[in-house]
Amino acid sequence: VRTTKVEIITIGDELLLGFTIDTNGAHLARELAAAGIEVARRVTVRDDGEAIAGAVREALDRTGAVITTGGLGPTSDDHSKAAVAVVFGRDMRLDEEHLAWMEARWQARFKRPLPASNRAQAILPEGARKLTNNHGSAPGVWMEDDRGRWVAMLPGVPREMRGMLADTLMPLLRGRSGDSVVQSRTLRTTGVAESLLADWIDAMEGGFPGLDLAYLPGVDGVDLRLTARGLGATAADEALDQAARRLKERIGVAVYGEGDADLAAVVLDMCRHADLRLALGESCTGGLVGGRLTAIPGSSDVVVGGVIAYDDDVKVTLLGVDPADVAAHGAVSEPVVRQMAAGARSVTGAHVGLAVTGIAGPTGGTPEKPVGTVWIAADVEGAIRSVGLRLWGDRDEIRRRSAQAVLDLARRVLLARQTEQSSNSAAEASRA
């Protein structure tokens, strides 16, 4: 049976009750969509045998293809495998081979015998196929009936779930899709409105024959997803390559990456390659830009830190902003943001200084400077660029859009610097 549609069932009491946000379901949906597999429905149920069996049975009847997450751990709360065995009319049995592997692993790693509670992880439905878990001890489970209807059970721990999806399940699903190869590519853009992107793209001659193009807007910008269906692997690759190249030519610098690229990581990489260290001067974002950059492992070789200059006095005393400019132009102004960027750089000894100052709301706006007025600046070794923005959304959105905007300004300035340097060295080379 070809797999073109699946349902996702996420299992857990805390998920159902809203105390944990369902990032697993969202990640699975994005990855499947990127492989051209349509997610027909997502369901969340509590970790209870009857609830799980009911949801799996209904999903199998509707769609015939189900991915579950959660309920594979060793605790007594976990009922997923037994529930799915009931749905398929199978017994549970101990997988001796997996038990031996777990015992050996436990002995090697913890120097003591496997706890009894962990033995339950080696009890699987009869006829189940194990899905390798390179990131934990609970194996995933694949069950299929003679009509080709299937359930894949993944762990609930996000790191293990993501690893097993990438290592094991996606290759298996791609194999099942047979001739009908579905491939996709996503270009991430920021700083250009969806309607303007659409105008640019609609004006492209010839369109994208054989491909679907979807616009996916979010706080960080607009993603463009190209999908090829039923073209055959080589033709799909070629069509996507060509379309991505044409889109990048048309849209230019607004494309900052592909797939699930994070703009903060892109900026870190550009700095790392150019041997530049980076510092921040944050007002309305209050630490969000620093938080995003330092969320990335290894960021310490680029990020030196910076100043959260929330109060105007801090802008003056720690970043060296001229108080006369604050008085004359206000804290949300071009002269102030430029001095903040220069100050972030000079007080920390970094090469690059990024700064943000704005009115995030809900109060503090005026007719001249309404909520959403934001100034951003980037100082790269003394060359400063600044941009004024009018952002929309609530306080949280304005702050997040501001953080994305200043990271994007850094990227654009660094890109221009790269281009300039490589044309200079090309000119030198031709003179040599």
Add this chain to the structure above:
Amino acid sequence: VRTTKVEIITIGDELLLGFTIDTNGAHLARELAAAGIEVARRVTVRDDGEAIAGAVREALDRTGAVITTGGLGPTSDDHSKAAVAVVFGRDMRLDEEHLAWMEARWQARFKRPLPASNRAQAILPEGARKLTNNHGSAPGVWMEDDRGRWVAMLPGVPREMRGMLADTLMPLLRGRSGDSVVQSRTLRTTGVAESLLADWIDAMEGGFPGLDLAYLPGVDGVDLRLTARGLGATAADEALDQAARRLKERIGVAVYGEGDADLAAVVLDMCRHADLRLALGESCTGGLVGGRLTAIPGSSDVVVGGVIAYDDDVKVTLLGVDPADVAAHGAVSEPVVRQMAAGARSVTGAHVGLAVTGIAGPTGGTPEKPVGTVWIAADVEGAIRSVGLRLWGDRDEIRRRSAQAVLDLARRVLLARQTEQSSNSAAEASRA
């Protein structure tokens, strides 16, 4: 029909595909649970008439009570109301009264006639009851059949959904639950492990007769939710009051708030009442503490800002940490974190300085200082307290736990200061 169980259906293509995280579903689930209404299942479907009708029909058959979010807007993508009309076998008709209200509102606000596309918002299933929307123009819809099975349709915009839930739907549901009053109260704790809390609470004599107690652990701590069922309104109130009071006595200072209290807001309020301004020195959290504090509207009257001291040089140059201490004890050490807190305070002129330094991983750990080793400190007008922690989880969790821990340290120090000052003034009063 009493309402004790509901299903939630969230509607939207971007939700289903994982490009938008389903915060509406989580919010609804938490609010309903707090009112003692059990969420039996959560489902996400695309914004498509057939998919919506199918999901609503199945949920009505299973549970008889359904809340949907999304699909009430004016765009042609929205099919929710028509789909639910089909399920109930009703026609759609124009609600003249609502149309007149919308036309008047539009004219008053925008000085021009209502766009044709907005007329669709006034087309409702026959027999539908409107749910007032004080936060937007699309009304909610309540449909009920002669067996008492019902569907409540709320907008998808989170602000509008939350407002309508609080203003209109929750009172309606509470009314339906009749005699069988279900009430709950949640105490938020942090800094104490779930198992230790359980030991303390299990040792309390008499238990909590007539109440359920649930432990809800998360990155920010453990919430304790007390639920009273079937006691009658006055008795439930009294039982919850008494139980909450006894729990607070037993657990003491680890309780930082009730309901959905945010520890950052608690710290801001304490500072505001004591006329104290606050500054930060953040290393491993890289701006997260500042980000949390400044996420709260009006934080600027307390937060002055601070220093993101990611690099050791920045700890020395901007926060005044003694480089000899960094060399002797390492950047993740008690002497360094104390100087960071003092420095944050002194360089900004704030009264309170908070500092964090730690090893968030995945690399950088050593046998003596493994990943998860974190030092935090709070300096309140020169009196410094510091605490060493061993936190678990991945990089993101360690950073978030660190931010929560330093906010909690601030709260405890400010609380002790309050108590001391009030006992001092009591002593003065008795001497007078």
